[in-house]
Amino acid sequence: MTSVCDQRQFQRLIDLRCVQIAFLLAIAIFGVSCGGDGDNPDNFDNRAPLIFAAASLANVLGEAASLYETETGNRVDFNFGGSITLANQIALFGAPADGVFFVGERPAEVFAEAGLVPAPGYPNTFSNSLVVIGPNGAARLSSLEHIASVKARFAIADPLLAPAGVYARQALESAGIWDEISSRAILMLDVRAAMAAVESGNVQFGIVYKTDAATSDNISVLYEIEDGYSPIGYMAIPLKGASNEDGAAKFLQYIVSEPATLTLFERAGFTIAGVPGRPGPNR
């Protein structure tokens, strides 16, 4: 069986296969050179600054970036998520952020623990508050303690990953019901994921920022939590030594000083806390 009877036929078969393989290899190499090299310059310098930002800023920063691009012609890229998650990615593993726009105190601690000294940025420029949300048509709550009596599952951001969860937990602790209801908590990656859980109809309550609730038509605010948690502060910081630190600094400066963007933030429900346009010392 292995004796080669027809040498020419065997040769032809091999030639054919070689041509086919060469052709496929050529396609593969062509694909790699197009896909790989073509995009390489984009990966490093000469790119739009990349801002790692709190999930709760997703809508308003997007709008602000459009304004910024119209006015200056410069694009800005974002990576939204839980501020603590993103801070860890930067501090522990060198994620290539050029600037950050985080909420809460934990991200700054994460940076400090990793020995990262952030540039002076814009601390506590904006503020926010918490609300309890539920599906459209759900009855309003008379108090936060009311959640405990309903015995339903509720969604918050995971306190280990996102400050929204830290604040929500604080509020529930202050109301004295955290221990009772914590086993019914659905912990999500960030505040928007917590809101999505309620939007999907699978969870009866959620605790999110007032500004998040305002972006969705699929949920209603059932209760506004006035106190029982630390003041919610947003900090904007360009990262020292990042590949596009300047681009990030310009954009963040624009955000905190431009009247048009401040109006955007106000309309979205944020409180303007810091003095606009004046970089303060970081903490």
Place this chain on the structure above:
Amino acid sequence: MNTDISIVALSLQTAIVATAVTLPLGMFFAWLLVRKEFRGKFALDVLVSLPLALPPVVIGYMLLWAVGNNAWLGQLSLSWFGSTIAFTWFAAALAAAVVSLPLVVRSFAAALAGVDPKLETAARGLGAGPARTFLTVTLPLAYRGVIAGVLLGFVRALSEFGATIVVAGNIPGRTQTVPSAIFTRISTGDTEAAWRLVLVSVVIGIAALAVHNWLLRRSTAGQPRSGRSVGRSNW
């Protein structure tokens, strides 16, 4: 819609680069495992297949420590390119390569095992060197199995999520692949947009598996058109 296209394009880019890595590497390992006897073969077999047996998140975490800014590899890339590998599309390609390598090696090994070693011996006897024998005898005869393996590795690379999101993150326009975009859209309740990419994934998956199975069926039944058996498979 435009974002969908750029997400799919980025996914294809990472999968193509991953495949470009696994193709030669997988071929080398498969050849070692099928044709060679050496000390540590068993260990190599286990090591190459390990990604199949580990949670992808473990692979991602190991890679993150390997290429992050506190590893020498990350430092090297930092000093050369001004950026660490972690949280770039290249990290996504790397993750996809590591996770798909076992599938590629296994497919290649099956394909190589189907080639009668006597044909290689004959080629060597006729004066061909090992490289020429491999390129002109072994590879052409294992051709369909090899392409099937490449295809399988490619779709596995396209599907990669667990390791990718750990080592490359989920940065829109930079490291967000189809699976991570779907994850974001689910997390943010963007149902319609999530379904669009789910549909894309299902279509790609069905197409790839159809071609893969067709190639393999042809290769097990794969006799030359003359009806004479040249490289009969042993499996």
